[in-house]
Amino acid sequence: MTSKVLNQSQMPVSAPATSRAAAKAERRHSIRRLPLLTCVVVGLAVLVLLMVVSASVGPLRIPLGDVTRIVWTQLGLGDGSGMSQRDVSVVWQLRIPRVLMGVLVGAALAISGAALQSLFNNPLADPGIIGVSGGASAGAVGVIVLAGGSITWLLPLGAFLAGLAVTGLIYVLARPGRNTGTSRMLLVGIAVGSGCQALTGFFTFIADDQQLQTLTFWQMGSLAKVIWPQFWATLPVFVAGLVIVLLNARTLDVLTLGEREAQHLGLNVKRSRLIIIIATALLTGAAVAFAGAIGFVGLVVPHIVRIVIGPGHRGLLPISAIAGAILIVAADCASRVVAPPSEVPIGLFTAAVGAPFFLFLVVRMRKSSW
Amino acid sequence: MVREVPESTDQTSQTPAEAVVRAHEVTFAVDGRELVSEVSFDLHGGEVVALVGPNGAGKSTMLSLLAGDVPPSRGSVEIAGTEVGKWKSGPLARIRSVMLQHNSSNFAFSVDEAVQMGRLPWDVDADRDAALVAEAIADGDLRGFEARDITTLSGGEAARVSFARTKVQTTPIVFLDEPTAALDLKHQESLLRSVRQLRGDGAAIVVVLHDLNLALRYSDRVLVFGGGRLVADGKPAQALTESLVEVVYGQSVRRVQPEGIDHPILIPV
Numbered sequence: 001m002t003s004k005v006l007n008q009s010q011m012p013v014s015a016p017a018t019s020r021a022a023a024k025a026e027r028r029h030s031i032r033r034l035p036l037l038t039c040v041v042v043g044l045a046v047l048v049l050l051m052v053v054s055a056s057v058g059p060l061r062i063p064l065g066d067v068t069r070i071v072w073t074q075l076g077l078g079d080g081s082g083m084s085q086r087d088v089s090v091v092w093q094l095r096i097p098r099v100l101m102g103v104l105v106g107a108a109l110a111i112s113g114a115a116l117q118s119l120f121n122n123p124l125a126d127p128g129i130i131g132v133s134g135g136a137s138a139g140a141v142g143v144i145v146l147a148g149g150s151i152t153w154l155l156p157l158g159a160f161l162a163g164l165a166v167t168g169l170i171y172v173l174a175r176p177g178r179n180t181g182t183s184r185m186l187l188v189g190i191a192v193g194s195g196c197q198a199l200t201g202f203f204t205f206i207a208d209d210q211q212l213q214t215l216t217f218w219q220m221g222s223l224a225k226v227i228w229p230q231f232w233a234t235l236p237v238f239v240a241g242l243v244i245v246l247l248n249a250r251t252l253d254v255l256t257l258g259e260r261e262a263q264h265l266g267l268n269v270k271r272s273r274l275i276i277i278i279a280t281a282l283l284t285g286a287a288v289a290f291a292g293a294i295g296f297v298g299l300v301v302p303h304i305v306r307i308v309i310g311p312g313h314r315g316l317l318p319i320s321a322i323a324g325a326i327l328i329v330a331a332d333c334a335s336r337v338v339a340p341p342s343e344v345p346i347g348l349f350t351a352a353v354g355a356p357f358f359l360f361l362v363v364r365m366r367k368s369s370w
Numbered sequence: 371m372v373r374e375v376p377e378s379t380d381q382t383s384q385t386p387a388e389a390v391v392r393a394h395e396v397t398f399a400v401d402g403r404e405l406v407s408e409v410s411f412d413l414h415g416g417e418v419v420a421l422v423g424p425n426g427a428g429k430s431t432m433l434s435l436l437a438g439d440v441p442p443s444r445g446s447v448e449i450a451g452t453e454v455g456k457w458k459s460g461p462l463a464r465i466r467s468v469m470l471q472h473n474s475s476n477f478a479f480s481v482d483e484a485v486q487m488g489r490l491p492w493d494v495d496a497d498r499d500a501a502l503v504a505e506a507i508a509d510g511d512l513r514g515f516e517a518r519d520i521t522t523l524s525g526g527e528a529a530r531v532s533f534a535r536t537k538v539q540t541t542p543i544v545f546l547d548e549p550t551a552a553l554d555l556k557h558q559e560s561l562l563r564s565v566r567q568l569r570g571d572g573a574a575i576v577v578v579l580h581d582l583n584l585a586l587r588y589s590d591r592v593l594v595f596g597g598g599r600l601v602a603d604g605k606p607a608q609a610l611t612e613s614l615v616e617v618v619y620g621q622s623v624r625r626v627q628p629e630g631i632d633h634p635i636l637i638p639v
Binding site for chain 2: 029030031118121122123250253254256257258260261263264265266267268269306310311312
């Protein structure tokens with residue numbers, strides 16, 4: 001039983017560990033973030049620019065200057081004399097509601113994604129992936145078929161209620177905890193999503209010809225048919241969801257620690273959970289009601305925003321909203337430009353970016369979290 | 371370097387305060403199987419109580435019951451005279467804090483932010499909050515880690531962050547579930563010294579420990595669990611006898627009293 005004792009000077013010293021490699025690792029794991037205000041200002045500037053561009057491009061090209069003049073005039077802030085009536089109605093009646101709806105849909109999807117990720121304590125949660133969008137879609141289709149789709153405001157309401165039921169169900173089946181992991185959440189999402197698809201299929205089956213036309217267009221995930229009344233019907237649902245989520249930014253922060261930990265820190269977890277489920281259902285309902293199910297925005301946007309400004313929800317939520325809006329407005333713009341005069345569904349663009357991104361995250365995820 | 375050895379004199383009797391935590395015939399059953407059976411004890415301020423016992427003896431379940439995570443099937447747990455289930459979560463978080471065993475996170479908060487979350491139950495007071503967080507970070511030997519992404523921490527580092535968060539919650543009742551499990555020797559000692567310091571400030575602390583020698587060294591009282599029952603409750607040096615440990619753990623031990631150390635040591639044989 002002899003053991004060789006190293007000379008003191010040869011002994012590995014654990015502290016202070018200031019080797020160059022350690023310092024490098026330290027820097028790699030350290031968090032560097034951009035200031036929130038910079039992100040807001042730059043984000044909004046990009047968004048407004050894109051909105052103007054989006055209102056200008058399409059089968060009928062309208063110069064950027066004319067777009068802004070038409071908007072000012074309509075808002076009563078400018079002189080619209082000498083504008084062609086056709087341009088005015090194309091911009092104001094067709095493109096502006098569409099662009100605004102794009103902003104709303106993108107922001108809603110991104111924020112509901114961020115909130116769901118905190119709720120499930122899982123960065124892979126997304127309204128599309130875990131079936132919430134599917135539920136909201138089934139609700140909206142149900143309204144179109146059963147109520148004829150003529151009552152505009154019923155659509156977001158139906159989408160919200162169905163989304164609420166589905167989110168609640170998924171949450172009950174795949175609550176975050178020690179015995180549930182990502183795989184459970186995704187499996188439950190697949191099953192619930194399929195069930196909702198069957199329901200949507202059933203409604204489609206019993207739909208008459210005219211309803212079918214509405215449905216087909218809607219199912220492709222598109223903003224092409226959006227008009228003012230639809231925007232106004234969606235806005236209150238969106239605003240309600242947005243306000244609730246923003247007011248609960250701190251709650252969402254604490255929930256990322258886990259439900260028990262959050263409860264120990266004084267959060268009323270049961271109530272918070274319910275509030276967040278309602279808010280995400282409102283947002284997803286707003287996003288899906290007229291634009292259809294557009295996937296992956298809620299996954300990709302918060303993920304990238306977290307890298308830029310960190311996971312704190314006070315910054316994450318507003319920046320995700322802006323970034324989501326940018327993504328959808330840009331995708332909508334592209335959908336009109338790529339193969340004119342036909343339109344490519346927006347969902348195609350978001351899936352083209354989102355699906356590989358999702359796979360990348362799945363592969364990279366630590367094995368322990370399954 | 372002379373390290374202060376915690377004395378195991380009876381300090382609790384000097385402050386004969388009301389019991390701050392009271393477990394009365396607490397039973398917790400799942401599917402008819404009792405994980406905790408008819409456990410009763412009182413807990414006072416200025417007391418470090420170690421929960422010890424073999425795997426599956428009901429220690430962590432007992433801690434969950436004390437924390438109010440689960441309601442007891444029978445019996446009651448009272449905190450400051452009120453049943454734990456009747457407390458609102460906010461006020462409860464200002465009087466008791468809990469550190470759990472699993473401290474992994476999926477979201478890249480910084481160490482600083484993660485510790486700061488312990489201030490949630492309290493009204494914001496930026497200066498005081500910052501001072502408490504800085505102190506807890508220094509105490510947990512986490513200085514220089516403030517900007518580290520918590521998802522990249524090792525198990526031991528994550529446990530230290532978690533303990534720091536529990537500390538800044540500044541509650542008079544503290545429940546710790548195996549806080550030292552992932553820690554190296556030095557950090558085990560420093561964490562338990564911090565626990566002694568909290569006790570000095572008048573806090574009541576329940577700590578689940580696996581290492582009986584740590585319980586002997588740092589606790590004022592041990593509650594020994596076996597098969598869901600409380601089988602011994604007393605001063606560690608008196609309760610943890612060779613025969614009791616052998617009966618409860620099914621492992622024979624020798625108890626020795628090294629010279630210059632004022633608590634006995636258990637060695638498996």
